[in-house]
Amino acid sequence: MKKIFCLICIPLFCVTPSEKKYLSSWEHSKLIESLTCKIDTPLDERKIKTKAISYGKSQKGKNLVAYIVRPEKGAEPVQNVYLIAAQHGDERNSKVVLDYFLREVRLLSRDFQNNHRILVIPLYNPDGYSRRNRLALNKTDLNRDFPTDDAGAENPKALETEAFLSLMRKYPPKVIFNLHQPFRVVLPNKGSDSYGKEFATLSDYPLGHGVGYPTPGSLGTWAAENEIQIVTVEMSRSMRKAMAPFIYEEVRLALFNAAFGCIPRPAHRSRLEKYLDERE
Ligand SMILES: [Zn+2]
Numbered sequence: 001m002k003k004i005f006c007l008i009c010i011p012l013f014c015v016t017p018s019e020k021k022y023l024s025s026w027e028h029s030k031l032i033e034s035l036t037c038k039i040d041t042p043l044d045e046r047k048i049k050t051k052a053i054s055y056g057k058s059q060k061g062k063n064l065v066a067y068i069v070r071p072e073k074g075a076e077p078v079q080n081v082y083l084i085a086a087q088h089g090d091e092r093n094s095k096v097v098l099d100y101f102l103r104e105v106r107l108l109s110r111d112f113q114n115n116h117r118i119l120v121i122p123l124y125n126p127d128g129y130s131r132r133n134r135l136a137l138n139k140t141d142l143n144r145d146f147p148t149d150d151a152g153a154e155n156p157k158a159l160e161t162e163a164f165l166s167l168m169r170k171y172p173p174k175v176i177f178n179l180h181q182p183f184r185v186v187l188p189n190k191g192s193d194s195y196g197k198e199f200a201t202l203s204d205y206p207l208g209h210g211v212g213y214p215t216p217g218s219l220g221t222w223a224a225e226n227e228i229q230i231v232t233v234e235m236s237r238s239m240r241k242a243m244a245p246f247i248y249e250e251v252r253l254a255l256f257n258a259a260f261g262c263i264p265r266p267a268h269r270s271r272l273e274k275y276l277d278e279r280e
Contacts, residue, residue, distance in 0.1 A: 035257055056164075071115050079117070084121040097235065144218060192230055233254075
């Protein structure tokens with residue numbers, strides 16, 4: 001096997017550009033075209049609806065909400081794709097990114113529904129988010145609270161984790177995309193490389209290899225132990241709300257491709273100017 005040398009080593013990640021091809025503009029648009037959903041004339045009268053479900057309560061009693069795009073009727077086999085954000089309550093723009101994403105999904109024709117059930121959780125940790133704090137109540141790090149082999153026997157400690165585990169029992173994940181900030185790198189778990197590479201190529205974020213420190217009880221470790229594919233996406237640094245449209249712009253096509261398994265043609269068009277105009 002080819003030995004991969006780490007070209008850029010920062011304290012947490014080793015980024016190996018050799019593993020990811022950076023594309024010219026022409027190559028990038030060719031890639032987008034090749035990943036575009038094969039639906040030429042979608043009927044626009046009926047738009048995709050997202051169904052909001054409360055899958056539990058936070059420790060402070062706030063609703064934990066997942067927005068679900070149903071699979072097309074009769075589609076088999078259904079694949080459950082999760083997009084989650086703000087596991088850490090201070091990574092606020094990860095939530096805004098999924099809010100923008102949901103707005104655009106609702107502009108799409110229902111003809112784009114396929115065999116994916118898309119579960120979007122923009123605000124995984126509402127208690128931390130309202131306090132602008134990484135942790136949930138009782139200082140629980142929700143990305144260290146999963147019942148993994150390397151974690152304490154007391155996991156899960158938080159209601160948020162129990163609720164998410166029970167949602168995953170109901171809708172077993174094919175793949176999870178877990179959005180964080182601020183390291184600007186795509187980190188697929190072992191076995192999730194193709195999802196990770198595609199996300200990195202479409203977003204132009206570097207592709208990295210696991211964090212360089214132990215993360216006992218993380219969702220990533222739990223997913224690996226349960227043979228679920230998972231990609232942690234560390235988005236750009238800025239936590240300022242004003243930067244959210246720019247951060248969304250970086251990952252928009254990668255998110256559509258992750259969720260639908262292809263890029264709906266209407267999503268090619270950026271709405272960046274609209275979001276910039278909306279800012280107060
Ligand atoms: Zn985080």
